[in-house]
Amino acid sequence: xxxxxxxxxxxxxxxxxxxxxxxxxxxxxxxxxxxxxxxxxxxxxxxxxxxxxxxxxxxxxxxxxxxxxxxxxxxxxxxxxxxxxxxxxxxxxxxxxxxxxxxxxxxxxxxxxxxxxxxxxxxxxxxxxxxxxxxxxxxxxxxxxxxxxxxxxxxxxxxxxxxxxxxxxxxxxxxxxxxxxxxxxxxxxxxxxxxxxxxxxxxxxxxxxxxxxxxxxxxxxxxxxxxxxxxxxxxxxxxxxxxxxxxxxxxxxxxxxxxxxxxxxxxxxxxxxxxxxxxxxxxxxxxxxxxxxxxxxxxxxxxxxxxxxxxx
Amino acid sequence: xxxxxxxxxxxxxxxxxxxxxxxxxxxxxxxxxxxxxxxxxxxxxxxxxxxxxxxxxxxxxxxxxxxxxxxxxxxxxxxxxxxxxxxxxxxxxxxxxxxxxxxxxxxxxxxxxxxxxxxxxxxxxxxxxxxxxxxxxxxxxxxxxxxxxxxxxxxxxxxxxxxxxxxxxxxxxxxxxxxxxxxxxxxxxxxxxxxxxxxxxxxxxxxxxxxxxxxxxxxxxxxxxxxxxxxxxxxxxxxxxxxxxxxxxxxxxxxxxxxxxxxxxxxxxxxxxxxxxxxxxxxxxxxxxxxxxxxxxxxxxxxxxxxxx
Numbered sequence: 001x002x003x004x005x006x007x008x009x010x011x012x013x014x015x016x017x018x019x020x021x022x023x024x025x026x027x028x029x030x031x032x033x034x035x036x037x038x039x040x041x042x043x044x045x046x047x048x049x050x051x052x053x054x055x056x057x058x059x060x061x062x063x064x065x066x067x068x069x070x071x072x073x074x075x076x077x078x079x080x081x082x083x084x085x086x087x088x089x090x091x092x093x094x095x096x097x098x099x100x101x102x103x104x105x106x107x108x109x110x111x112x113x114x115x116x117x118x119x120x121x122x123x124x125x126x127x128x129x130x131x132x133x134x135x136x137x138x139x140x141x142x143x144x145x146x147x148x149x150x151x152x153x154x155x156x157x158x159x160x161x162x163x164x165x166x167x168x169x170x171x172x173x174x175x176x177x178x179x180x181x182x183x184x185x186x187x188x189x190x191x192x193x194x195x196x197x198x199x200x201x202x203x204x205x206x207x208x209x210x211x212x213x214x215x216x217x218x219x220x221x222x223x224x225x226x227x228x229x230x231x232x233x234x235x236x237x238x239x240x241x242x243x244x245x246x247x248x249x250x251x252x253x254x255x256x257x258x259x260x261x262x263x264x265x266x267x268x269x270x271x272x273x274x275x276x277x278x279x280x281x282x283x284x285x286x287x288x289x290x291x292x293x294x295x296x297x298x299x300x301x302x303x304x305x306x307x308x309x310x311x312x
Numbered sequence: 313x314x315x316x317x318x319x320x321x322x323x324x325x326x327x328x329x330x331x332x333x334x335x336x337x338x339x340x341x342x343x344x345x346x347x348x349x350x351x352x353x354x355x356x357x358x359x360x361x362x363x364x365x366x367x368x369x370x371x372x373x374x375x376x377x378x379x380x381x382x383x384x385x386x387x388x389x390x391x392x393x394x395x396x397x398x399x400x401x402x403x404x405x406x407x408x409x410x411x412x413x414x415x416x417x418x419x420x421x422x423x424x425x426x427x428x429x430x431x432x433x434x435x436x437x438x439x440x441x442x443x444x445x446x447x448x449x450x451x452x453x454x455x456x457x458x459x460x461x462x463x464x465x466x467x468x469x470x471x472x473x474x475x476x477x478x479x480x481x482x483x484x485x486x487x488x489x490x491x492x493x494x495x496x497x498x499x500x501x502x503x504x505x506x507x508x509x510x511x512x513x514x515x516x517x518x519x520x521x522x523x524x525x526x527x528x529x530x531x532x533x534x535x536x537x538x539x540x541x542x543x544x545x546x547x548x549x550x551x552x553x554x555x556x557x558x559x560x561x562x563x564x565x566x567x568x569x570x571x572x573x574x575x576x577x578x579x580x581x582x583x584x585x586x587x588x589x590x591x592x593x594x595x596x597x598x599x600x601x602x603x604x605x606x607x608x609x610x611x612x613x614x615x616x617x618x619x620x621x
Contacts, residue, residue, distance in 0.1 A: 015466070018401045022367075046466050047399075048392040054360035055399045058332070058367030078352065078420045079383045086357040090364050092328045111387045112458030149421030156354050 004230065004290035006280065006309040009035035011068050011234065012296040013045040015052060024296065025056035029063040031303045032310050035096060037068035037293060042107045050083050057091035065091060066167060068293070069098030069187075073113055073121065077128035078150060081135040085159040093160035096185065097132075098167035101125040101175060105195030118193060122174050123147070129166065129182050136164055169232065171205045173217045180222035180229065185291065187232045188214050188266060206267050207257055208286075215287050232291040233266040233283070238298035240305075244271040269294075269302075276305050314539050314599035316589065316618040319345035321377055321543065322605040323355040328364075334605070335365035339372035341612045342619050345405060347377035347602060352416045359392055366400035375405030377497075377543065377602065378479060382411040382422060382430065386437035387459060390444030394468040402469035405495065407477035408441070410434035410485060414505030427503060431484055432456065438476075438492055445473030477541065481514055486523055487530035490538065495600060497541045498523050498575060512564050512576065520575035524596045541600035542592075546577040549610040553580040578603070582613050589618060 010028045015021035028036050036056050038049040053065040065087070070080060080099075088095040101121040102108070108115040116124075127145040134141035135155025143150040168179035169187020179186040190197065191205035204210070219226050239247060244263075247270050251262040262268060264283065269276050269292075283289045294302055320343050325331040338346050346365050348358035362374040374396070379389060389408070397404040410430040411417070417424040425433075436454040443450040444464035452459045468474055478489035479497020489496040498520060500511035513519070528535055548556055556579050557568035564571045571577060578585055578601070592598045603611055 015395075015398065018399050021399060042387060042391065042462065042464075046395075048388070048395040050359050051363040051392050051395040051399065054363035055367045057328075058364040074388055075384055076420060076422070079357075082352065083357040083359055087360040089356070090325070090328050090331055090360060110460055110462035111385060112460060113385065151419055151421065153352065153419040156352075157356055 002284060002290070002312070003227075004284060004288055005311050006284070006290050006292075007034040008302075008306045008310060009033060009037050009064075009066065009232075009291065009293040010296050010299055011037045011039060011293050012052075013039050013041075013047060014296065015047045018055075021047070021052065021055065022059045025060050025063060028296075028299060029060045031299060032306045033063070033299070034291075034310070035064040035066050035293075037066045037096075037098065039068045040070045040074065041104055042111055043104070050087065053095075054087055054090065057087070057094055062094075064094045064096055066096035067098040069100040069167065069169065071102040071104075071107065072099055072125045072128050073102040073108070077131040077148060078135065078153065078155075080128070081132040081155055082157075084132070084164065085136060085155060085157050088159035088161055088164055089157045095159070095161065096165050096167050098169070098185075098187075099125065099129065100169065103192040103195060104197070115195075118172075119174070122178060125168075125175075126178055126182070129168075129178075133163070136162075167232065169234075171202075171210075171214060176214055176217045177221035180218045180220075180225065184228070185230045185232050186218055187234065188218070188287065188289065189234060190267070203255055206265055207255075208261050208264050211266055211287055230291050231287065231289045232293060233289050234293045235267055235269050236295060237268045237270070238294050238302055239270045240273060240276065240301040241270065242272050244275060273304050273308075277308055280305070280309060313593060314597070315620050316593070316599050316601065317344035318611070318615045318619055319343060319347050319375070319377075319541075319600065319602040320605050320608055321347045321349060321602060323349050325356055325361065331361065331364060332368045335368045335372060338605075338608060339369045341608065342615045343372070343608070344619070345373040345375050345602075347375045347405075347407070349377055350379050350383070351413055352419055359396075362404075363396050363399065366396065366403055371403075373403045373405055374400060375477060376407040378407035378409035378477065380411040380413075380416065381408055381434045381437045382417070383420075386440040386457060387444060387462065387464065389437075390441040390464055391466075393441070393474060394445065394464065394466050397468035397470055397474045398466045400469075402474075404468070404470070404474040405477050406441075406474045407479065407495075407497070408434070408438070409479060412502040412505060424505070427482070431488070434485075435488060438478075438488075442473060445471075479541070479543075481511075481523065483526050486526045490527045490530035490534065493538070495539045495541050496527055497543065498527075498596075498598075499543065500576065509563070509565065512574075513566075515574050515576040516564065516566060516570060517573040517575070520596065535597070538597075539600045540597040541602060542575055542598050543602040544576060544578040545604070546574075546579060547603045547607045547611065548579045549582060549585065549607075549614075550579060551581055553584060582617070585614055586618060589614075
């Protein structure tokens, strides 16, 4: 048996009513998914994550709830820490705390938040993670950083999970290095330096060869910690079909990669149920990826895969 | 005259089950609203907690008392508020204040600006939040915030937005509240940055009369659309109100009788408290009564008798 067991999450940003979102959360739980994730953006996303996850946790029993991911620049880390600790407490310890350095240019511009260079944003994120961990731990916490100053604050409430699993993802060496050192869950993502998730630059950073390189960065930074890390991938394109070849050829052409690369590339899962299971096993062998997150429009089609692989 | 309704503020909770049971009990006892404060002491974060309380109930309204404007960008707060309103089927009451508790700012390393600056920023934030609730694209370039071509989503279920609750003790904030809020909270003036003698004395009857007058002056004809709310910090159902009043008087620096008439106190038998609330409604327009959760049971008969009347 593999030391990294498969589990699956669902990323959801749509919610048009209490009833619809409640039903979605319960369905995701019933289908055997581990976690419901809600992204954190101003534009093109319906729900504020802290609120939506609190609701989802309240209407389910086992489902884990995760931020996907909090934009560090949107809130002060002390405010964030208290909200996250409260969410963990009130969900009986079901939180996965995803946080990132922030990247979506439109969010920053529209809300009038200064978009600093990536190095600065990542340095600020590193300080934030230190502060949150300090506030989650027992006793008063003081921190004098370059960006934040916290004075003798005993973070309340304390989260139920000790430690709260942090989830940090990225596609470039600096952010993956931070993730490898600080997080329990590392997301192997696109490089979003362009500020646009749909850009060719972001897509190119998701090929199998680029993924090999990212895993290398994570391993180098994690050292002995690597064995404890859970590696996660966002699978934005899922299609269960008995005739995958034309679709894979289309993807291959669009992104200038081979059909075989399209079959294995982390953001795509196209194939029959058996084909997808085989491809996920191949990804785990090659990259140690065991935690896959899909979009909420694919949960029904994907459910049999979840049933076959979860916990294996 | 507005019908009475009652709210409860809760700030501490031990577990998920306890929180669910507490929210349902407050709903069952006939209280209108569960409120949470927003400070960095022992309290839970209000946002996830009231979202969960709404998930566990069906008619109970939920609210913040108050969100501190300086903790978050108003566009973020608006999105979060709209999300709660959506997921609660329109049960949010959005309390926002300019921020006052000195220790919060010090512990967070946030600058504690002079009251005038905080209130200026607060006014800009109110404008942005109201724009966000329309769902329409807008641009706002103020002194403190710059929002450009932004359309906020989701749109709250309640339109034109969740009832806005603004409270204060100074003339400027109460005037803003009278002009912009649906619910106006009359509080002690917290210019000292903490709750002490200054705040206590500012809740006495004469000071409260003056605040009510400020609200009336600023509201004009709007006064009929406004609910006036007070959060009572000293609440006890007791057959011997004078005994408590004598103990309290020194901390207000007044006579026991005057302490009982303070806008911070609700003390007496059930009938005495009901009588006092009727009188305060007639004099001050007070109809929205908020107490702490340690008194939820003791006040339940009063709620049963007065709520909705």
